[in-house]
Amino acid sequence: MSFSVGDAIEHLLVDEAGRIWVGHFDENPIGIRRWSATGRPTWMSDDARIPGLFDCHALNVSGTAAWACPYTDFPLVEIRPDRRRRPVRVRENQVRGARAVAVHGDRVAFYGGYGEEQDRLVHAELGEASVEQTDAGLLTLPDGSCPGRRRVAGRGSRIHVQADPFTEWGVLDLSS
Structure with missing residues (x-):
């Protein structure tokens, strides 16, 4: 089976229930969508009232929830479409331009x-309506250098970083 989830795809992740989460970038102002494994849209950000959602800068799927940092306002958005009360929770966030986010309990990391x-790593705590930064620094490779050209992905409590020449992944895990 095949189906289209659109174009201008920045992130594509699958949750533990097999649903496909897609975060689009600004050439396609669709925002964030969740699809069933058979290609049926099951949630769309269109009516979620997410401020400044023009580009899904960072997307993380953990369990059956998704976390996102959309451009232009960069709030931390918790998306739980199957929850009746508050399926979307938006927290104010001062961290701008993060490309990956990891969440574990009430702790969050932005990269x-x-x-x-571009190599900034910010640790923060989740508040009721905002994200409170607790520490910031630079992510470095085992040899002490910064990653330079890299790929990044947030997944649950982890941020995965693959630096040029793209042969190995490094992992930051908030749960450890």
Whole structure:
């Protein structure tokens, strides 16, 4: 079976129930969508009132929930479509430009940013309505250098980083 989930795809992750989460970038202002394994849309960000959602900068799927940091306002958005009460929770966030996010309990980590902050790693705690930064630094490779060109992905409590020449993945795990 095959089906289209659109174009301008920045992130594509599958949750533990086999549903496909897609985060689009700004050439396709669809935002964030969840699809069944058979290609039926089961949730769309269109009516979720997520502020400044023009580009899904970071997307993480953990269990059956998704977490996102959308451009332009970069709130941390918790998406639990199967929950009747508050299926979407938006927390104010001062971390701009993160390319990956990891969540474990009430702790969160953001990786990336703009310009000199491209290797920034921010630790924070989840509040009722906001994310409170607790620490920030630079992510470095085992040899002490910064990753440079890299691929990143957030998945549950982990941020995966693959630096050029793209032969190995490094993992930051909030649960350890």
